[in-house]
Amino acid sequence: MQVFFLREAWRSLNAHRGLAMTAIVSLTAALTLCGVFLLLSFNADRTMRAVGDRREMVLYLRDEVSDAEVQALQQRLHDLYGTTTFVSRAQAWEEFSEQIGDPDLLEAVDTNPLPASVRLKLKPELMGYAETEKVARSVREFPEVEDVRYGAEWVQRLDAITEGLKRIALVLGLVVALAIVLVLHNTLRLTVLARRPQVEIMSRLGARDGFIATPFVIEGFMVTVFAALVSLAIVAGLHQVVAMRVSGLVFLPPVWMLAFVGGAGVLAWAAGSIAVTRVLRAVGP
C-alpha cells in the first residue's frame, strides 16, 4: 500500500509540474533565508562560546592570608564554582612588569603593591550574567577575599548579544515555518482542486479521507524536502564564497543539516495533513 501511495504522489507531482515548481521555488527562497541565518547563528554561537570560555573572575586576596588558607579557599572555590589558578604577589608583579614594559616607570615604585589573587574560571552553567553576579556576591563575603573583579558590563553585553541572536533565530524560524505552512496549504489546495474529479470519484467509492489525503501529503513532503536540500546547497555555495574572505567561518555540522531538512519535512507533513483534510471537507461529495 505504501508503494501505491508513493506512486500516486509521484503521478500527482508529474501531472502538476508547474504547481510543484512554484512551490519548490517559494519554499527554497524561504528555507535559504532560514539556512543563511542558521549558518550565521551557528557561527555566532560558536564564537560566543569561545569568548565565553575565556571569561574569568579575579578574586584579590587580603595580604594576611596564609598559604594554607589559600589552599583551603581554592578547594572550596573548585567544589562550588569552577577551576582556580593562584597568582602570587610576585607573579602579579611580573605580569604587570611585562605589560608596562618601561623599567624607569617600574623603578619609581619602591615595593610591590599588588595583592595575590585567585583566578576563577566558572563552570559553564554559571557563565550567564545573573549567575556570575550571584557568585561574585557570594565570594566577596569570604574572609580571605578583599575584592572581586570580573568585567560585569562586558559579561552583560555578551549575554545580551547571545540572547538577541537566539530571539532573532526564533522569530525567523517561526516566519519560515509560517511561510512553509502557507505555501504548502495553497499548493496542496490547488492540487486537490485540480484533481477534484478524482477526489470526488474516490470519495464516492468509499475512500477514507486519510486514503485520499496521503498521496497529497507525501507530495508536499517530497516538495519540501527537495526545496530544503536545494536551499542547503545554495547556503553551502554562499558559505564557500564568504569563507574565502572571512577566516574561521565554518559550515553547519551534519547533525544541524539533518535537523534542518528533517524539521522542514516534519513541518511539511503536519501542514500538509491539516491543509488536505480541510480542503477535502470542502470538496468531497
Next chain:
Amino acid sequence: MIQFDHVTKRYGERLALDDVSWSMDEGECVSVLGHSAAGKTTLLKLITHEVQPTTGTVRVGTFTGGRLSRTTRALLRRTIGVVYEDFRLLADRSVFENVALAVRISGHFADSEVVPRTLHALQEVGLHDEQAKLPQELSFGQRQRCAIARAIVNRPAVILADEPTGALEPRSASEVLALLLRIHREGAALLVGTTRPEVAEALPGRRFELEEGRLRETGTSRGSLAPLGGGLAGGR
C-alpha cells in the same frame, strides 16, 4: 436492506422527492422509471449519503438516517457498488488501475490480492484484454463495463445503477443489462434508475415510477432483454 421512511428532499424551492416511503430487500431487483429530473438520481444519492433528506429517514443496512460522520459515510459507500451514466472513470488511469483502485479503497485485501481480484472482475465483464487501455480508448459500452467491474470487484451486497444504459447504443445497452442481471442472479441486490421503459421492462422484479417527486409501485416484471434488441439475456 434499504428503507425510505416518509422521505422528502428539497433543493431550495424545488421539490425533488415528496414523502417517499419504500423498501428493498436483500438480493432483490428493483427498477425506478422516471423522466429526467424526476428525482431518480436524488433517490440514489440519498442511499449513498451524497445528500441528506430534508425530512424523513433513510436506512441502508445497519446505517440509519441522520448525518453520518465522514468515516461512517465512507464505510457505508464501501458496502455499495455504484454505476453511473457517465461512468465516472479516472481518465489518467488504465482500465486495470480504475478497477484496482476500488479494491485498494475497500481496505479488505492485501497488496498481493489486488491484482488477482481486479483481473477476475475484468474477466467477468469481458475487459481482460483491454486492461492496459485508458478509458478514452474504449467504446462507451466498454467504459460502462469497466465501471461495472469497479462496482462489483469488492462483491457489494447492493449495486445501484443510475441510468446505466443512458449513453449506450442498443447492443451495448443490452450487454450491460445482461451483465448487471448476471451479477444480480449471483446474489447482489440491484436498484436501477432509468428513463427508458424498455430497460425497466428488461429487469425482473418490482417496478416503480417517479413522477413529480412521488414514487409509486407500478407492478412486477418478469424481465426480458428482447425489447432492447440485444438478445443477450443469458450473459455476455
